[in-house]
Amino acid sequence: MFIAKVTGNVVTTQKVAKMTGTKLLIIEPLCVNETDKTFTSTERSFVAVDSVGAGAGEIVLITQGSSARMTDTTSDAPVDCVIIGIIDSVNVPDGVVYEK
Amino acid sequence: MFIAKVTGNVVTTQKVAKMTGTKLLIIEPLCVNETDKTFTSTERSFVAVDSVGAGAGEIVLITQGSSARMTDTTSDAPVDCVIIGIIDSVNVPDGVVYEK
Amino acid sequence: MFIAKVTGNVVTTQKVAKMTGTKLLIIEPLCVNETDKTFTSTERSFVAVDSVGAGAGEIVLITQGSSARMTDTTSDAPVDCVIIGIIDSVNVPDGVVYEK
Amino acid sequence: MFIAKVTGNVVTTQKVAKMTGTKLLIIEPLCVNETDKTFTSTERSFVAVDSVGAGAGEIVLITQGSSARMTDTTSDAPVDCVIIGIIDSVNVPDGVVYEK
Amino acid sequence: MFIAKVTGNVVTTQKVAKMTGTKLLIIEPLCVNETDKTFTSTERSFVAVDSVGAGAGEIVLITQGSSARMTDTTSDAPVDCVIIGIIDSVNVPDGVVYEK
Numbered sequence: 001m002f003i004a005k006v007t008g009n010v011v012t013t014q015k016v017a018k019m020t021g022t023k024l025l026i027i028e029p030l031c032v033n034e035t036d037k038t039f040t041s042t043e044r045s046f047v048a049v050d051s052v053g054a055g056a057g058e059i060v061l062i063t064q065g066s067s068a069r070m071t072d073t074t075s076d077a078p079v080d081c082v083i084i085g086i087i088d089s090v091n092v093p094d095g096v097v098y099e100k
Numbered sequence: 101m102f103i104a105k106v107t108g109n110v111v112t113t114q115k116v117a118k119m120t121g122t123k124l125l126i127i128e129p130l131c132v133n134e135t136d137k138t139f140t141s142t143e144r145s146f147v148a149v150d151s152v153g154a155g156a157g158e159i160v161l162i163t164q165g166s167s168a169r170m171t172d173t174t175s176d177a178p179v180d181c182v183i184i185g186i187i188d189s190v191n192v193p194d195g196v197v198y199e200k
Numbered sequence: 201m202f203i204a205k206v207t208g209n210v211v212t213t214q215k216v217a218k219m220t221g222t223k224l225l226i227i228e229p230l231c232v233n234e235t236d237k238t239f240t241s242t243e244r245s246f247v248a249v250d251s252v253g254a255g256a257g258e259i260v261l262i263t264q265g266s267s268a269r270m271t272d273t274t275s276d277a278p279v280d281c282v283i284i285g286i287i288d289s290v291n292v293p294d295g296v297v298y299e300k
Numbered sequence: 301m302f303i304a305k306v307t308g309n310v311v312t313t314q315k316v317a318k319m320t321g322t323k324l325l326i327i328e329p330l331c332v333n334e335t336d337k338t339f340t341s342t343e344r345s346f347v348a349v350d351s352v353g354a355g356a357g358e359i360v361l362i363t364q365g366s367s368a369r370m371t372d373t374t375s376d377a378p379v380d381c382v383i384i385g386i387i388d389s390v391n392v393p394d395g396v397v398y399e400k
Numbered sequence: 401m402f403i404a405k406v407t408g409n410v411v412t413t414q415k416v417a418k419m420t421g422t423k424l425l426i427i428e429p430l431c432v433n434e435t436d437k438t439f440t441s442t443e444r445s446f447v448a449v450d451s452v453g454a455g456a457g458e459i460v461l462i463t464q465g466s467s468a469r470m471t472d473t474t475s476d477a478p479v480d481c482v483i484i485g486i487i488d489s490v491n492v493p494d495g496v497v498y499e500k
Contacts, residue, residue, distance in 0.1 A: 001324075001347040001381050003310070007134045008192035010103070012161055014152055015185030016171045024101075024161070026132050026190065032326050032345040034307045045132040047101040047161060052314055056193045061312055061324070061347060063378045066166045066266070066366045066466070070378035071316045078163045078170035078184045081101050084378050085315030090326065092308035093356045107234045108292040110203070112261055114252055115285030116271045124201075124261070126232050126290065145232040147201040147261060156293045166266045166366070166466070178263045178270035178284045181201050207434045208492035210403070212461055215485030216451055216471045224401075224461070226432050226490065245432040247401040247461060256493045266366070266466045278463045278470035278484045281401050301424075301447040301481050303410070332426050332445040334407045352414055361412055361424070361447060363478045366466045370478035371416045384478050385415030390426065392408035393456045 003030045003039070003087060004062045006054050010047050018077045023050040025083065027062060032090060037097045039090075048081040049074050059098060061085040103130045103139070103187060104162045106154050110147050118177045123150040125183065127162060132190060137197045148181040149174050159198060161185040203230045203239070203287060204262045206254050210247050218277045223250040225283065227262060232290060237297045248281040249274050259298060261285040303330045303339070303387060304362045306354050310347050318377045323350040325383065327362060332390060337397045339390075348381040349374050359398060361385040403430045403439070403487065404462045406454050410447050418477045423450040425483065427462060432490060437497045448481040449474050459498055461485040 004027035012024065027048045030039040039059075046062075051073035054060050060083045068074055068082040090098040104127040112124065127148045130139040139159075146162075151173035154160050160183045168174055168182040190197040204227040212224065227248045230239040239259075246262075251273035254260050260283045268274055268282040290297040304327035312324065327348045330339040339359075346362075351373035354360050360383045368374055368382040390397040404427040412424065427448045430439040439459075446462075451473035454460050460483045468474055468482040490497040 001379070002345070003326075003347060008132060008190060008197065010161065010190050011188045012185035013188055015161070016151055018170065019184055026103075026192075028132075028134070031343065032308060032328075034328070043131065045102070047103060051316055061310065061315070063380050065380050067369060067378050067380040069167060069170070070318065070369070070376060074378075076170060078167050078182060079101070080163050080165050080167040082378060084319055085312035088311045088313055090308060090310050092326075097308065108232060108290060108297065110261065110290050111288045112285035113288055115261070116251055118270065119284055126203075126292075128232075128234070143231065145202070147203060169267060169270070176270060178267050178282060179201070180263050180265050180267040208432060208490060208497065210461065210490050211488045212485035213488055214452055215461070218470065219484055226403075226492075228432075228434070243431065245402070247403060269467060269470070276470060278467050278482060279401070280463050280465050280467040301479070302445070303426075303447060331443065332408060332428075334428070351416055361410065361415070363480050365480050367469060367478050367480040370418065370469070370476060382478060384419055385412035388411045388413055390408060390410050392426075397408065 001061050001063050004028055004060055005030055006056050006058050006060060016078060025050050032097055034092050037095045046081050048083050049079050050083050052083055052086055054083050054086055059087045061087055101161050101163050104128055104160055105130055106156050106158050106160060125150050132197055134192050137195045146181050148183050149179050150183050152183055152186055154183050154186055159187045161187055201261050201263050204228055204260055205230055206256050206258050206260060216278060225250050232297055234292050237295045246281050248283050249279050250283045252283055252286055254283050254286055259287045261287055301361050301363050304328055304360055305330060306356050306358050306360060325350050332397055334392050337395045346381050348383050349379050350383050352383055352386055354383050354386055359387045361387055401461050401463050404428055404460055405430055406456050406458050406460060425450050432497055434492050437495050446481050448483050449479050450483050452483055452486055454483050454486055459487045461487055
């Protein structure tokens with residue numbers, strides 16, 4: 001899994017039937033900088049199905065690949081990226097990188 | 101999933117039987133630039149099976165890996181990349197990145 | 201999937217039993233340059249099982265991951281990369297990138 | 301699999317039900333420098349489920365993808381990254397890269 | 401699959417039960433340079449389960465992902481990388497890149 005920031009959303013009408021009703025969010029993967037206790041942007045973006053009620057700006061936990069189908073929201077759907085949690089905090093031994 | 105632009109198509113006659121009749125499109129993954137509200141090209145290209153009737157120049161939603169086999173078009177086929185939707189709009193909190 | 205050029209072959213005698221009799225080719229992934237109508241090399245190389253009778257120098261279509269096991273040649277084998285077609289042509293809206 | 305260092309942890313309350321009770325650690329993949337007998341940081345970070353009782357600073361073995369669901373801790377969960385072992389030593393022919 | 405060089409090994413005592421008795425080798429992926437007929441290092445390293453009796457310095461064939469579980473040694477184990485063959489030779493149309 002990886003940590004990401006929700007940066008937006010995608011609207012699509014013409015899509016495969018199994019995707020009907022899924023909420024699609026744009027997420028940007030973040031790296032944890034242990035020394036500076038900050039997040040570093042990866043400058044990349046993916047589209048994830050939301051299974052936990054996340055919103056723009058929130059820091060979330062992302063699962064990819066076949067494991068992305070292991071939630072009630074995504075079971076048997078052509079989904080390879082899902083938000084499985086909203087992150088409360090990210091901690092390193094000598095401090096806090098992020099707190100909601 | 102990720103956002104991509106359809107840039108062309110691939111024709112192949114000599115192929116495995118399960119691929120007969122599939123439409124193969126060239127797609128270029130795009131990144132969302134939240135600040136500029138633009139897409140950035142990744143300068144990469146993949147070949148995806150079309151399951152929604154997409155055409156050249158359209159902005160589409162791509163699923164990869166085993167999840168690419170979860171559509172009626174690609175079920176049990178040796179396919180690891182599929183177009184699952186045509187994107188209407190991509191939105192960030194303070195604006196619109198793309199609108200069809 | 202992605203487009204690749206067959207650049208060579210690999211010979212291996214000491215291997216897992218399920219790989220007996222498979223033809224192993226070296227392939228180099230290519231990117232499609234839409235503007236110049238050329239292929240760009242990725243300078244990477246993979247080894248793919250041939251399921252269509254491809255030869256050195258040919259431009260082929262590659263499937264990766266679990267989907268690489270969805271051909272008769274690769275079913276149940278420890279194979280994560282397979283050639284599923286020989287490409288006849290690659291086309292962009294205003295021209296031809298490749299023709300066999 | 302790859303070698304990684306545990307650099308921190310992630311706390312998440314609002315998450316999919318199947319993730320309840322899993323310990324989430326931040327890990328940083330390392331490369332082995334055979335000549336210098338040192339680890340090189342990849343400057344990337346992932347979140348892994350701990351299945352062996354690992355702690356911050358430890359050098360661990362990571363499995364990704366669908367194989368990450370093949371432990372008792374992660375079976376059927378939306379997990380694509382798991383710690384499957386705590387590393388005692390990493391050895392090259394003419395020396396030791398790491399010893400716990 | 402890809403070509404790699406075995407550069408060392410990993411020892412781990414505290415691990416998930418299914419990994420007991422597996423031999424873990426460090427491998428470095430190589431790229432084939434068709435023009436120079438040499439291998440180029442990728443400067444990366446992975447840990448692979450050995451299923452063919454490989455040793456340090458040998459050039460081997462690697463399978464990743466769920467396909468890495470398709471050998472007798474790795475079946476049902478949390479393994480995403482396996483050595484499936486020891487390479488005898490790597491050939492390009494006008495010469496030999498490697499011979500054991």
